[in-house]
Amino acid sequence: MLEVRELHAWYDESHALHGVGLDVGKGEVVTLVGRNGAGKSTTLKSIVGIIRKKRGSIRLHDEPIERQPSHRIARMGVAFVPEERGIYAGLSVMENLTLPPVVGASAWPLERIFALFPRLRERARSPGTTLSGGEQQMLAIARALRTGPSLLLLDEPTEGLAPSIVKAIRDLILEIKRDGITVLLVSQNVRFAAKVSDRHYLMVNGRIVESLANAQVIDREHELLEYLGV
């Protein structure tokens, strides 16, 4: 469903992606692993259209999207959970949750979200950034699921969070996967990624150097952890 070919991207003048190519099939959970600065987040931001200075091809459901403005890409069913979570201080929890328009049939109704995250209902009227880090991450993922995406882009969803919350996010991703939503995940947490993903791409210096099956990642966990320096 997602096909990226020869993707180059630039941050201002710095050339961040050097010909990335990857495929994500419908219903798959695929992880990008790599060191800081390898271009993982840049890849997600290029797909969702936040980075405009780019070359190459990105196809979603067989349609080219690399020239589309960001809001159209979102309306085609791509939901983005950024690394810094993107919770607005000037919006209440409820306003944060309901900001993006619903775009797909698989949209989670608010009742399902609140059943899973009762805290979001309790704090619905508080400013979004008064939530704890873990709660903000839940809000960011819930906000994406409410739109009913066909492709979910998750950037470092477990970074800096307590083990119990990491486990909750793992269960959530497995639930999303059962719903048939395709997920492209960025994570340095190899152990976490291996529990939720079907496949992995290893990124080095703005390129994808290796495609790994999940079993390979589990076998080579120590080697990968050492390489990533985490």
Next chain:
Amino acid sequence: MGAGYLALQIFNGLVSGAYFALLSLGLAIIFGMMRIVNFAHGAMYMLGAFGAYLAAKYLGLPFWWALVLAPVAVGLLGALFERTLIRRLMPLDPLYNLLLTFGLALVIEDFMKLFFGTQGTPYAMPAGLSGVIDLGITVYPIYRLAVIAISTLVCLAVWFAIEKTPLGAKIRAATENPQLTEAFGIDVSRLTTFVFAFGVGLAGLAGVLAAPTTNVTPVMGSDIIITTFAVVVIGGMGSIKGSIFTGFIVGIIAALGAVLYPPIANTLIFLLMAAVLIVRPTGLFGAPEGQR
């Protein structure tokens, strides 16, 4: 000074405050979303007044129609400026748009002078609102009370729309992080045009309201805009609440100051601005950049 005279001055202050509040509210929502200081705002106010005048003269439209149609026309003109000119300079330093809007103000003002000179023309008091009313403490023109009421209602409605509605949430989100808001499926570029048009539309509305109480002249915008910028600085750049509240307060202070010590009348607001800048550089209601 008797209580009746004092009350009269306070009402006069509220009337000029009504114009300041509408003007600075428009500036505030434009600055909040686009980070540009719209120097053409005074010209838009003037065009609103001329809109009412021309609509009455050539189309026979009464005041109430002008009150709705002239701001819409001014808003559409604003949308045209935003789409064709301002937008192109948005990626550059905000100073470029400051210069552009300043230039637009000069062009619009001189263009109007070509046709209407600088003398100005009166605009008839709307039927039904002429005359005075006895408020007990003082008698006061009905129309001016209507100006205070309309401005207050519009300001409160705009505040409500921005703080409490889904459209307002989109505007606040785009103000805080435009790129991400766009990635959440919201057409920020269209929203920006709308916000700019709406902001200058408020200036147009202030112009229509001012038309019956002042001479309609091409220079009326540049006369009021300098004080309005002082109001915006005192209230805090981009603060919605601040611009409304400060608009009315500054109107009252200026009116009272002018009576208590006439020589200071023209400088009082700027002294106030200097004092606020010393104590609270971000304005009474403003948050420091980065904490919005």
